[in-house]
Amino acid sequence: MGRNKYPEETVAKILDAALELFCAQGYEGTSIQDIVDRLDGMTKGAVYHHFKSKEEIFNAAFDRAMAPIVERRRATLGAGNMMGAQKLKRLYAPESVVPQIELWARMHPAADPVKSSRLLAMQYQGSFDESADGYLLPVIEEGIADGSIACACPREAAEAVSLLANLWLLPLFRPLENKGRMLARAQCLAQMAAAVGLDLGNEVLQTTAQIWDVWNRAGW
């Protein structure tokens, strides 16, 4: 076959297949050939025409999947009529978190830290760069500036809360027996956050309950 009129469809197919496989089998557990095999009839040449390495495919796949979530959050936080403290609560309200969870649920990452080590590293780094530095810290600083938040160590609080929210509250890479334990984690996190000046809001428990349901509805 020669060239395709709509190469972006090919790219989309590659990224769809890659995302699913990387989630289910991990980075090292997924070969380029595995991806190619899901691209009815296409070959490795197509893949390496559009992407220069496995690494690039991995990043592109997740960037693409995350893009709508990121955009949504940007829009939510962009509104100028909220104080910092309000925005903080918004960040952990169902309407902000659930779409993200639905994405993760669709992606079905393997509940095995070793198999998912690459994903785990991504989430770990993202907790600092994207969550903490990217939006949580700015919101906290906004809150401090407008007087709605009193936090002595904004950066540290942002990092700790992000890390706990992403790698502990969400049971992405380790199974969690039941809803009760997840709610306990949420409660615990909220208490710890409050101790450093961050009120995550009363909705956190509701949010968590919804997360659990979304998670399990997806067949976990």
Added chain:
Amino acid sequence: MGRNKYPEETVAKILDAALELFCAQGYEGTSIQDIVDRLDGMTKGAVYHHFKSKEEIFNAAFDRAMAPIVERRRATLGAGNMMGAQKLKRLYAPESVVPQIELWARMHPAADPVKSSRLLAMQYQGSFDESADGYLLPVIEEGIADGSIACACPREAAEAVSLLANLWLLPLFRPLENKGRMLARAQCLAQMAAAVGLDLGNEVLQTTAQIWDVWNRAGW
């Protein structure tokens, strides 16, 4: 060469080389051949005679390195003359933590979550299984039983504190600019722990300062 009179020396050499390489270059970044090349004259046959897979070498290397630390901690916590609260403080006192840090400092893991993703996964899993379930939760429960600790969510507190201590306070896989920021993390962690009933002790800041020094003395 035929067989060696002291095969355990061979095993030790393999594990030493493996540990260093896995830390510096990561799991996937280290090939069996890399290890073999450090075993003056020996070949892959030797390696695969003593270990059945790369995975097994990885685990054995870290188990061996951690063994004295684990033993030491067991001994410390075994003493029956301390209350739970005391033992908890002991866990975060310099004499308990510094040996562990010295080990990590010798191992020099790459400060790059992706390169170190496998190590990160190990630490992540260890934070639950070894740290939280292994010794922190038992100590907390002991403290609750003897009345020295009041903690409403022991398991959750143990997990959260372990995770933060291992993956955040210790800057294993991400560089940390200066001592001040590390102390700020310690302070923040102590505050958060206190909020769920865990008093890590006044020594935590001292411990952290020492950790920083050990870390940097090792050429970070």
Added chain:
DNA sequence: TCATTAAATACATACTAATGGTATGTATAG
């Protein structure tokens, strides 16, 4: 506006080097 052509693009095919692991051979210790 439309045919012609040149160039860029979208793939397919064939290949390479490196890798984890295995099968098997051989010398030595016990």
Added chain:
DNA sequence: CTATACATACCATTAGTATGTATTTAATGA
């Protein structure tokens, strides 16, 4: 003599590359 501690030779899989080919698109000219 047998089990063990290696060495040697080999294999299948993998990420990635080099190159070939068909088709789309852009440029050209009338």
